[in-house]
């Protein structure tokens with residue numbers, strides 16, 4: 001008992017009773033994500049070999065292009081989530097419109113909708129840098145028994161029942177919350193099992209890392225410029241360290257463990273920022289708040305924003321509470 005490392009499967013069963021609506025469906029849903037994540041992990045980890053196998057004629061017999069990994073991930077997650085009579089609708093970064101799960105009457109009984117970025121930071125794959133899957137889960141608003149509608153997806157982040165990410169890094173981890181704190185599980189690739197390695201994850205209240213694409217400095221709003229100068233000033237525990245991977249999941253994960261702030265502000269070329277509210281910012285904001293951190297658009301909590309469209313973009317300030325407070329102070 002004492003030396004036993006809890007697996008994700010065991011953890012999901014044990015926690016089922018904590019869920020708001022304890023029918024076991026949310027547990028099944030998280031299981032589906034866990035499984036699809038393993039398949040995607042396998043594919044991501046052999047990405048560098050694709051050209052070699054391709055040229056030896058083992059793939060692409062019809063002369064088709066090798067499927068891009070983000071499309072592959074999209075298809076795997078859609079498959080896994082569609083097949084279990086739990087989910088009634090899915091929205092993905094890879095598709096303009098939301099997907100209505102099989103329009104037979106039976107599936108309209110399903111209660112949950114999922115928003116997903118199947119492979120965020122995918123431009124990092126070519127250079128062997130960490131990428132991630134981000135997911136966000138809600139209960140539908142429209143009545144059970146009818147097809148899902150856009151309004152089911154346009155709920156404020158506060159309504160999320162679960163959210164998380166899978167990071168395909170030096171090791172692969174699944175980190176998620178159902179509103180009772182944040183837990184991290186590390187995949188043992190030899191046997192394909194996730195183990196609880198990071199129970200009850202918390203952002204340190206203060207941090208010393210700032211993560212922002214500083215190449216865009218000239219275009220940033222004055223508040224962000226001033227905050228960057230604050231981070232770089234020599235005073236007390238400053239200057240802070242600058243770390244930016246360009247892979248949201250990896251930057252967030254490091255900052256949650258070590259203490260830091262991630263910023264993707266609005267700037268003159270992208271007036272509303274770059275990151276998508278529904279499947280990038282909201283899930284990360286839910287995780288951040290559950291880990292005693294904070295997430296804001298520079299002015300107000302991300303989770304309070306009423307979404308207006310599926311692929312809406314917002315400025316994003318996320319991380320250790322005191323750092324986000326400070327950045328907000330500069331934004332005022």
Ligand code: AHM
Nearest residue numbers: 119120121122123213246247248249
């Ligand atoms: P993507 O959804 O097209 O992959 O873009 C999202 C990514 C984030 O993971 C990352 O933090 C950000 O874009 C990096 O953007 P930039 O290269 O402008 O700094």
Ligand code: MG
Nearest residue numbers: 093117120121
């Ligand atoms: Mg993305």
